[in-house]
Amino acid sequence: MRGFLTCSIGVTCAAALTLPPAVLNVPSAVAAPADRALTTTARPAKTVLSGSTQSLPLTPRTRERVLGQAPEQGAYRTDLRRFSLVGVIWDKPGTELLGQVQVRTRSAATGDWSGWQDVDTHNADHGADPDTAEASSGRVHGATAPLWVGASDGVDVRVRAKAGPGPGVGRDLLPAGLRLELVDPGDEAPSEGLPGDSPRTDTGADSAAAVNADLVSFAATEIPALSRADTERELRELNGGTAPLAKPHIGPRPRIVTRRGWGADESLREKGFVYTGKVKAAFVHHTDSGNGYRCSDAPSVIRSIYRYHVVSMGWRDIGYNFLVDKCGTIYEGRAGGAAKAVRGAHTLGFNNNSTGIAVIGTFGSHKPPAAAVTGIAKLTAWKLGLSGANPKGKTYLKSGGGNLYPKGKNVRLNVISGHRDGYATDCPGAKLYAKLGSARTSSAHLQGR
Incomplete structure (x- = not known):
């Protein structure tokens, strides 16, 4: 039976988990406000991550x-x-x-x-x-x-x-x-521990897994792909069994590697999750971390970016909601649930009611691989479809303050926008930005539009 974690929109859901260990140049963590405690059952311990x-x-x-x-x-x-x-x-x-x-x-x-x-x-x-x-x-x-x-x-x-x-x-x-x-980045810890490990309650990893319990079995390393019909059925379940008035426009759910799948050390991030209203737009980014990685390196790259965002830069978690590697594999980013409206730290001024998708690499002068652009289309067709958003449409987002739009201004944006549309920046790189039109068209096609 699947379990659910219910959160009030716009507030933080806090799960009891271990505060970050003492690390260089990192002050003690500030706990997120508690809204609802999550109780987990004991699971086999993991080996300690060596990052x-x-x-x-x-x-x-x-x-x-x-x-x-x-x-x-x-x-x-x-x-x-x-x-x-x-x-x-x-x-x-x-x-x-x-x-x-x-x-x-x-x-x-x-x-x-x-x-x-x-x-x-x-x-x-x-x-x-x-x-x-x-x-x-x-x-x-x-x-x-x-x-x-x-x-x-x-x-x-x-x-x-x-x-x-x-x-x-x-x-x-x-x-x-x-x-x-x-x-x-350290090594990926095995998802079920090693023979001889003593059981314990791993509240950090368990809470991050539990918020995906409406999509996948507990402690899964990936959220598997679904057919179009099964995705529509799942959408009805996510909406409490209420059938939409018209046939929903939602793309087939793509395969998504979970945080457990890429080896996130959940003790690093701040406890709890922060949610917004609904996902009205997706901002596309590049990580600007270079293109000299193999697809098999992607989990290590993500663990490194995660640690850099939290330990070095002082953020509560990795900034992006999702990441896509050069082979088109999609990864869950910031914790809180892949199907939920998790507030990220990806587009300064426009993190509310949006999701941030980062392609791993640098695409100012390098063309993004076709597989990565396809990954964006697949992910947005599903993620935006959960809230009924049209990938080829426009929407309004209220600016939280930035160098393009003052705080409080309602800004009309593409539902699939580049980072530079909300903030004066080169991100996601000129070559990737040029591919967003293609991603919009493909995403809308996958939604049946």
């Missing part, structure tokens, strides 16, 4: 100063534990890093150094809406985009401020408290 974050302060680099030359900070280390993703953070989230961040890493397998790679410094366009508890928690940092570098054990990073018009002018352009974050 970690190494946080290194950046220091000024001694170099000759000439007229107009900007100062640098950096770090060079070859005595590190393994890591696979890098990013730079600083103290104040409202401060912009005006300059350039470049990194090179030493392969843990070969000992060879990579060439210098640029790290995108424009990442403030992602995040929780202003005036929300997540944004004002006091734990949020400014940050670059994360960059996937693969298994590495050495790093060289340089941060160069934008040059001013004269000597010394550029020095204050570097934000205070610059730190290099080196993330090891």
